[in-house]
Amino acid sequence: MLKESNPSSITHPGRPAFFRCGLLAGLAVVIVGCRTQDLLERDASAEDGFDNLLQSVVRIDVRELDFDSGSKRFLSGVGSGVILGEDGLVLTNAHVVSPRAVEISVTLANLERVHAELIGWDHWTDLALLRIDLAEVERRNLTFAHASFGDSDALRPGQTVYAVGTPHGLTRTVTKGIISNTDRYFETNNGINGYETGYFSTWLQTDAAINPGNSGGPLVTVDGRVVGINSRTYMGAENLGFAIPSSTARRVVAELVRNGEVERSYVGLVPGSLQDLESFYNLEINTGMLINSVDPGSPASEAGIRPGDVVLAINDKKVDGRFPEQLPPIQNLIASYPVGAVINLTIKRGREEILVTVTSERLESRVGDEWAFEKWGLSVREVSRAFARENRLKKEGGVLVIGTQSAYPAAKAGLNRGDIITKINDETIDNLARMQGIYGEFETNPRSMLFETLRNQSVSFFVLKP
Amino acid sequence: MIFGPFTRRLFFLFLLSAATSLGLKAAAPILELFAERVRCVVAVEFFVETESDRRPSTVIGLVVNDEGLIMILDGAIPGWLPPDNFKDFKVYTVSSRDSVPGTYLGQDSLTGWHFLQADESIIERVVPFTRFGTTRPELGEELWGVGVMGKDFEFQPFYLNGHLAVIQQLPQYYGFSVNGVATPGSAVFNREGFFVGWASNPIPQERVLYLENERYNVGIQTTNESGSFFLAEEVVPYIDRAPDTPLGRKNPWLGVFGLQPVDDEVAAFLKLDNQSAIVVSDILPESPAEAAGLEPRDIIISIDGEMMPKFSPDRVVTGYFERQILSREPGDPITLGVLRGSERLEITASLDAQPTTLKEADRRYFSELGITLREFVTFDRISRRMTDSEDTGVVANFVRPNSPANTAGLRAGDLIREIDGDPVVSYSQAVELMGAIESDVERTEFVLLVSRNGETSVIRIRKG
Numbered sequence: 001m002l003k004e005s006n007p008s009s010i011t012h013p014g015r016p017a018f019f020r021c022g023l024l025a026g027l028a029v030v031i032v033g034c035r036t037q038d039l040l041e042r043d044a045s046a047e048d049g050f051d052n053l054l055q056s057v058v059r060i061d062v063r064e065l066d067f068d069s070g071s072k073r074f075l076s077g078v079g080s081g082v083i084l085g086e087d088g089l090v091l092t093n094a095h096v097v098s099p100r101a102v103e104i105s106v107t108l109a110n111l112e113r114v115h116a117e118l119i120g121w122d123h124w125t126d127l128a129l130l131r132i133d134l135a136e137v138e139r140r141n142l143t144f145a146h147a148s149f150g151d152s153d154a155l156r157p158g159q160t161v162y163a164v165g166t167p168h169g170l171t172r173t174v175t176k177g178i179i180s181n182t183d184r185y186f187e188t189n190n191g192i193n194g195y196e197t198g199y200f201s202t203w204l205q206t207d208a209a210i211n212p213g214n215s216g217g218p219l220v221t222v223d224g225r226v227v228g229i230n231s232r233t234y235m236g237a238e239n240l241g242f243a244i245p246s247s248t249a250r251r252v253v254a255e256l257v258r259n260g261e262v263e264r265s266y267v268g269l270v271p272g273s274l275q276d277l278e279s280f281y282n283l284e285i286n287t288g289m290l291i292n293s294v295d296p297g298s299p300a301s302e303a304g305i306r307p308g309d310v311v312l313a314i315n316d317k318k319v320d321g322r323f324p325e326q327l328p329p330i331q332n333l334i335a336s337y338p339v340g341a342v343i344n345l346t347i348k349r350g351r352e353e354i355l356v357t358v359t360s361e362r363l364e365s366r367v368g369d370e371w372a373f374e375k376w377g378l379s380v381r382e383v384s385r386a387f388a389r390e391n392r393l394k395k396e397g398g399v400l401v402i403g404t405q406s407a408y409p410a411a412k413a414g415l416n417r418g419d420i421i422t423k424i425n426d427e428t429i430d431n432l433a434r435m436q437g438i439y440g441e442f443e444t445n446p447r448s449m450l451f452e453t454l455r456n457q458s459v460s461f462f463v464l465k466p
Numbered sequence: 467m468i469f470g471p472f473t474r475r476l477f478f479l480f481l482l483s484a485a486t487s488l489g490l491k492a493a494a495p496i497l498e499l500f501a502e503r504v505r506c507v508v509a510v511e512f513f514v515e516t517e518s519d520r521r522p523s524t525v526i527g528l529v530v531n532d533e534g535l536i537m538i539l540d541g542a543i544p545g546w547l548p549p550d551n552f553k554d555f556k557v558y559t560v561s562s563r564d565s566v567p568g569t570y571l572g573q574d575s576l577t578g579w580h581f582l583q584a585d586e587s588i589i590e591r592v593v594p595f596t597r598f599g600t601t602r603p604e605l606g607e608e609l610w611g612v613g614v615m616g617k618d619f620e621f622q623p624f625y626l627n628g629h630l631a632v633i634q635q636l637p638q639y640y641g642f643s644v645n646g647v648a649t650p651g652s653a654v655f656n657r658e659g660f661f662v663g664w665a666s667n668p669i670p671q672e673r674v675l676y677l678e679n680e681r682y683n684v685g686i687q688t689t690n691e692s693g694s695f696f697l698a699e700e701v702v703p704y705i706d707r708a709p710d711t712p713l714g715r716k717n718p719w720l721g722v723f724g725l726q727p728v729d730d731e732v733a734a735f736l737k738l739d740n741q742s743a744i745v746v747s748d749i750l751p752e753s754p755a756e757a758a759g760l761e762p763r764d765i766i767i768s769i770d771g772e773m774m775p776k777f778s779p780d781r782v783v784t785g786y787f788e789r790q791i792l793s794r795e796p797g798d799p800i801t802l803g804v805l806r807g808s809e810r811l812e813i814t815a816s817l818d819a820q821p822t823t824l825k826e827a828d829r830r831y832f833s834e835l836g837i838t839l840r841e842f843v844t845f846d847r848i849s850r851r852m853t854d855s856e857d858t859g860v861v862a863n864f865v866r867p868n869s870p871a872n873t874a875g876l877r878a879g880d881l882i883r884e885i886d887g888d889p890v891v892s893y894s895q896a897v898e899l900m901g902a903i904e905s906d907v908e909r910t911e912f913v914l915l916v917s918r919n920g921e922t923s924v925i926r927i928r929k930g
Binding site for chain 2: 272276290296413462465
């Protein structure tokens with residue numbers, strides 16, 4: 001399966017990939033007429049551009065907090081990145097540097113190492129933005145180059161590209177390949193350390209060798225322009241690498257600089273491709289987007305939208321979701337409305353055409369905030385709305401146990417990974433802060449506490465003793 | 467694994483039992499006892515037939531009366547399949563190549579045991595176990611039982627022996643011997659020849675396996691020798707519970723699910739001393755439990771005024787509670803003592819007949835389409851966590867591998883919500899729609915809306 005190429009990352013077995021990513025099984029390499037680029041490679045300005053790019057690629061070393069084991073621990077990892085400007089912004093993958101990073105250091109092309117901080121993070125597109133500590137750069141009298149973006153929309157299959165990065169820690173490695181496909185679609189709901197990715201953009205596919213550690217490094221044209229950010233490979237296969245196109249990256253970078261995150265709208269529709277179903281729905285070819293599933297309790301569900309409905313237009317803009325590759329732009333169109341926007345959907349249901357109005361919510365990840373209660377030997381994650389829907393929990397709220405440390409109070413009480421804590425003594429635990437409050441009381445006044453949990457949807461009680 | 471922690475103790479007990487068995491009084495020679503008693507054991511051969519295959523199965527049965535009634539362990543015959551799927555029952559006496567036909571009578575819901583009527587021609591060749599008298603064995607007592615080899619060995623019986631190591635209530639009383647004393651489904655006797663128990667499935671033994679310096683914890687389970695058995699007192703009272711029809715009688719039903727035991731620490735915290743308790747996770751809508759006012763998270767502490775006894779391990783109490791319900795009749799009242807928050811309540815429910823079970827559910831195989839449709843039952847609602855009682859559908863119970871439906875993405879277990887855009891409202895309507903699709907030669911394709919893991923998908927299936 002697809003795997004992040006950062007060695008520090010853990011691939012979760014996850015739940016079986018279901019309808020949402022049924023496409024991968026059918027991945028076939030499409031190589032269209034390989035055009036040679038030798039002429040361009042001789043071009044002097046292209047050589048300058050490529051040299052400049054090499055000076056802009058950095059190695060990134062990260063130490064991040066990990067809560068998985070019932071305690072706070074540090075994990076370290078290595079990835080790659082590319083400097084975007086004199087302001088010291090570095091673009092990398094969300095799975096290389098996450099908000100849990102506590103120490104980020106960037107190794108410049110001249111092998112000097114400087115500190116950096118996380119500016120913004122977007123797991124949905126697997127992008128993260130760092131800023132090099134410019135004061136340190138100035139103090140130590142260091143210099144760096146920066147790369148410029150190329151146009152990923154102008155790429156053609158067969159075009160020569162290079163991947164630059166730190167595979168297996170081998171700093172500044174250049175590998176060469178071609179663009180294998182410009183518009184690959186796949187998504188996974190837990191691909192970025194448990195976070196979702198791939199719903200709102202397609203990927204560039206390349207046969208340039210991409211290995212663990214290449215993550216976050218640039219995919220560039222012969223003149224050194226960044227057309228993609230290398231992100232994933234298809235494990236077990238050869239030379240199937242995937243990069244986030246620069247068209248997506250530019251948009252996300254702008255948002256991350258402004259906000260530190262990309263706020264997206266959510267309505268709760270799970271689309272499917274209409275391919276071959278047009279006659280069943282009495283549709284013209286290249287019209288509409290099929291709704292495969294509607295998240296329970298979502299705005300779309302509340303508005304009465306049903307699986308099997310076909311969206312013809314979104315705010316009067318016609319949509320065409322005939323093929324799977326066409327779905328991310330439509331998803332992105334919905335996501336790009338401001339949170340709380342009123343969105344008019346023209347829907348075909350049977351013979352009828354109806355207009356449905358939905359008010360969007362803020363898109364949330366299935367992964368909530370995490371924390372470790374070290375005296376209890378218990379690490380937890382807040383239950384997000386998306387997680388509650390996914391697991392068909394009747395009520396939102398609660399915190400999920402993501403790890404216990406053996407022979408500590410939580411493990412001794414019988415709590416297990418996967419349990420959802422819903423109540424402690426008489427207090428309903430609807431968020432992490434509530435639990436942190438109770439832990440605070442415990443620290444000042446240790447005493448036995450009754451935990452009410454859901455385990456496989458069944459209610460269990462446990463007594464946690466000091 | 468229920469027995470895990472306790473198997474380790476068996477070695478101790480084994481030493482103990484070896485010491486106590488030295489001073490036995492004289493009894494009939496084993497040879498004599500064995501030759502007589504193997505006649506209460508039979509081998510039963512049958513086929514389980516499904517849409518695409520027919521699987522042979524051989525199990526061991528116990529002769530329970532003079533008319534050739536045979537009892538078979540729970541699990542030896544799949545209890546979730548309709549009895550129509552079981553074909554060609556043949557009963558063999560041990561050391562024999564000849565069989566007589568058998569008729570499947572059904573499964574008793576309380577014990578889970580299956581009943582089979584062998585053809586009367588077998589009567590002179592078998593003896594019911596009850597003929598030998600029964601007794602409760604003592605700790606350390608020498609026990610022996612009948613092992614039975616496979617069909618290729620003509621069901622050759624063989625002698626097994628051991629000593630009673632411990633008796634445990636789980637919630638039925640089981641005896642355990644350190645080593646195998648009988649093939650599962652066969653009989654266990656003491657040295658005097660009294661029937662002491664019916665061999666159940668063996669406990670997996672915890673073992674540590676070293677492979678090239680790697681250490682693995684493994685559970686090892688033998689298939690034809692078991693050291694665990696139901697004590698005679700758990701067998702004799704139930705030998706007349708053969709159902710009137712193969713589908714069995716309607717079970718009494720309360721409508722609670724997600725029962726979880728309360729552990730010692732929690733019981734102490736709740737000030738429940740020296741007794742068991744059970745948490746109820748969910749109450750089914752329109753069930754007797756709901757009508758009686760039982761609520762999710764209620765903690766049940768007593769049944770009809772009797773505190774629930776303590777068990778080790780704690781989780782045995784859920785089996786005890788279920789047996790308490792099943793030993794009643796539909797229509798019977800049951801009064802539960804309930805702890806709700808700090809309140810103690812008495813709640814009386816009137817048990818109902820259980821809604822349609824999996825094995826009772828109607829099903830129809832559409833052989834040209836390669837799909838079996840099955841009626842949607844309460845079990846589906848629980849396992850799919852469908853909380854809205856309006857939600858329904860029909861289950862794709864079987865999808866033939868590589869059939870067009872399978873290629874299009876339909877999987878066994880999918881819930882079909884719509885057929886060609888028509889919402890599925892009942893099993894009979896779904897069967898009608900599917901039948902029309904199958905028989906319409908003009909049709910080249912059809913469309914299903916299916917639900918799996920709470921997510922739906924539209925699937926287009928080409929015919930043929």
